[in-house]
Amino acid sequence: MPASQPAHLIEEAKGLLGRSLIRQLNGEQLAGTIVEVELYHEQDPASHSFKRKSDRNSAMFLPRNHAYVYRSYGIHYCLNVTAGEQDEGAAILIRALQPLTGIETMASNRLRKRPSATWDKKMLCSGPGKTTQALGIDLNLNSHSLDAPPLQISSSRGVIKPNEIVTTTRIGISQAREAPLRFYLRGNEFISKK
């Protein structure tokens, strides 16, 4: 991996923090603020796009603001937002949301198998697998444009100051030496891990 990380992609990843992810599901709107992301790009050995393009990862090579969904550990789905240009092979993993609307439905989606379990807003979207489960995201949304329903990202966001964004190493990486490509909102209670 090169010593320096691609600055334009890092800016795109940071730029997602504070925006809303909006999901239309069965006529209801589910939404949350993006509070934690990780960047993966083509020069990164931990990235799916590091190896040859395949059927599985082709959506990762779409131009920015498309969904790249993949299955992890045979159980969970993870949602990425593509970044950069066509064929650049970069994507931003949505790791955590702060739930805004449709919270009851998110809880229902998350706890379908254990309806009686007690839940807390902070455990609904505090991880990539949890987020897709809460919002009902699966492979049907792979390569979907995030400019329009049923899944989109707001173009506006609140003011985020540079010192409100924490940069740190990613989570769960085993194939590569770690790089500081995880970004989250300082002090936010809804991130996956402190």
Added chain:
DNA sequence: TGGACGATCCCCT
């Protein structure tokens, strides 16, 4: 054709 593995989550100790 088969075996190993993974950008995770949750329960159990």
Added chain:
DNA sequence: GGGGATCGTCCAT
């Protein structure tokens, strides 16, 4: 803090 769940994908035979 450790390990099981569970399956698509990739690579080696």
